[in-house]
Amino acid sequence: MKLVMKFGGTSVGNASRFAEVARIIRNFHDDGHQIVAVVSAMAGVTDLLLSMAKKAINDEEYVLRSLSLLKDKHIKACDVIANPKLRKEIKRYVNDLIAQLKVFLKGIAIIGEVTPRMKDYVLSFGERLSAKILWAKLIDLGIKSKYFTGWEAGIVTDDEFGSAKPLMDLTEERVKERLNPLLRKGVIPVVTGYIASTINGYITTLGRGGSDYTASILGAALEVDEIWIWTDVDGIMTADPKIVSNSKTIPILSYDEAAEIAYFGAKVLQPYMLKPAKDKKIPIRVKNTFNPKNSGSLIADVERMRKKGVVKAVCINNNVSILTVRDLDPRSFKKVLKLMEKLAEGSVESILVSQSFPEGSFSLIVPKTKIKRISEYIREIGDIKTEWENDVSLIAVVGAGMKGTPGVAAKVFQSVAERGINIRVIVQGPSELNISFVVKQKDGIEAVRAIHERFNLGETDGQN
Template sequence: MKFGGTSVGDQDCIGRVVEILKHYYTAGNELCVVVSAMSGVTDQLHAIAAEVEGARDEPPIDVFIVSMRARHGKVLQAVAPGEYDIVMRIINERLENLRNILTAVDNLRELTPRSRDYIISFGERLSALIVSAALREAGIPSRALNGCEAGIRTNDRHGCAEVLPESSSHIRSRVVPLLGESVPVIMGYMGCTADGIVTTLGRSGSDYSAAIVGAAIDADEIWIWTDVDGVMTADPRIIEDARVLSDVSYREAMELSFFGAKVLHPRSIEPAMQKGILVRVKNTFNPGAPGSCVVDKSAPDHRVVKAITYIDKVSLINITGAQMIGRPGVARAIFSALGEYEVNIMMISQGSSEANISLIVDDEHLAAALAALNEVLKKGYIQEVGHDRNVVAVAVVGVGMAGSPGIAGQIFTALGREGINLMMISQGSSEVNISFVVKQADGQRAVRVLHEEFGLAEES
């Protein structure tokens, strides 16, 4: 079971988590827990690290440490008063370590990727201690483990590390012996290299941690506890009558997560899929709700479209040039350059004339992408590079779309009726996902139009 930041955000939230775990533990289940940092803490750690690096005057390191101690100490006192002295001593030691690394960054005026990973891992280092202490306070034996202690081995790609295959045997040997007699609480989002250097797993990396651990210990199920009732047909903040899906396939869940559905991390599906483990998405604040199941094959539905999602904070790049037509090596030059600059490409579309290639990249990667393409421009492979930041990518997802004629026509006809202009279209050969790009001002309206067009608010 993985509990996200909102699920462990304060003493009341952690109290709910303990009640949930106690219910399933006393029923005879073997439980392994992965936790995120308390809500907002990782963002605060990112912010203080950046502030310290760029500070001209004395940065507020002491103020930050005091606030972290106060917040976590207050929650610990509320959920585990009998454990307070012992656990608070460990929290203080870790906060001193955090103070030391922040002071070093201040002195050097340099924040390396390795230092940043070490700093932002402290949210989980503190929250796991508190959850584990709260379980012991409730009479459930528990031990907190960091990612290294749990056996999560990664490469050295700081900020978005990949978990290595040998992790499975490490995790099994370290976690399985603890099950049954206790509930291990593992710090999500973090792992370490073979040399013991701390790494982090990227956005929503605690989901990835949970999936890796669940697959390694051959769990019967992997449960993701969050603050919504399950995987939904659309973002409920945009679509008021968005519906919880009782089940989605692994492929559908992966497509939805890649395109902005934040319930699951994209990489959290693959380890479960490889082992055929059911992933269940549940709401910590409404534990009685059935939630959603992610399975190999979802139940038949008369609707071919399952859900609609969109992702903002992306940029459209258009690459043009008559010299691209029929010239071997152009695509290789473009994508090799982007790869060397570590640009993640989210969508690709190429016209049949070969004179145009369109890409979607995250806003954070735009500058690097333009720098990479400028190198290609100098070599004469392309003629012009343009970009537009005021766009969103919309994805229409459903395994039923495969082999169902007319879906693309229905999508684009509905959008045309509403006067929504398409800037780019992309469809994979799997036919599980049709994606397109529209102006940012039209993004939410496009989602509403298609949600209504395919009747996604209606029960089966």
């Protein structure tokens, strides 16, 4: 098979993990598979780089300390390389790249600002370091391999720095031209995840979870047989195993089900990464680098799976707040429309919870991380009466089989009511793949457990 394999930050978290990833790639390569490896930054590195970019202007001590940590982390990872000459070469590469970053951060301090383009340049260093180390380890094992940044592999994006989108026609043309000849020769391209560039050569990032997006883009361009997302869990689960002890891996689910589960809180995938693969009907498999023999979860074009299990998963998101706008009248509606425009312009995702025309009010669910920005918008507009409710959890019950199946909502709400949990609001939305609602945060975990139990999601056959 022709495969794209993406390895996340925990999968390459230290020297021993790099060694394990290299062994996984070698084993599948030895079995005759053509493989493109996509690599995330080492765990914690992207957040560290982001902090450095933000503090470069006024905290030189923090930046110098962070640069030292960054260098030490990657130099230690280089010890996975047995060949002394190659190990020395890669350590020199790490030192050179850290030196480049140091110079750039000094430039930020002198200029006194960090533009989105500058931030993307800083963030690119994580994947450029980790992918080079994995490439070196494959060479160390005697495997033919070639290192690529995302743009060298052919990914071209628009100039929305921080959340760039691929120009797929041009990207497909370039990726096929650059990677297919290598695959036919048995060479493994190792490609940086998360980063690409504009047509003018400016480095861009693909948004949080962008390495998954890179894998999907490359998989679609190369029309591979499958895309494998290697992470630190056994696949997409029926619920968060940290709160439901008998949660199970979902063996197979549709693209739309996976997107809903990702949107409502599962951290395994980002919803937007599914589109390139879905457009080409390329299956995506989520696997565990710590348990590579487990088959994981398969995401595919599977209408037939509607009949097997009405509900697939229960998700919880505690990182949300409810914003209620009250006492609306015809004059204030214009200001509310202005607020909605600002939310859209600022890429602040929101979900309509409820609206009451007699009371002149409506409510939105928004990310807690955006409260400060939204409050600034409200102050700028002025004369809008608002209330915040922060101690809430958003619960989502997901499954394609719910469409057209009577009684599912009643079963969901009854299971929650039997535990003495009050539903704060029911979320309104166009999707027929989920039933979602809000409860007090203290009741969130118990609500998930109640629904998981009622629909028998802990049973191995997945029937409910």
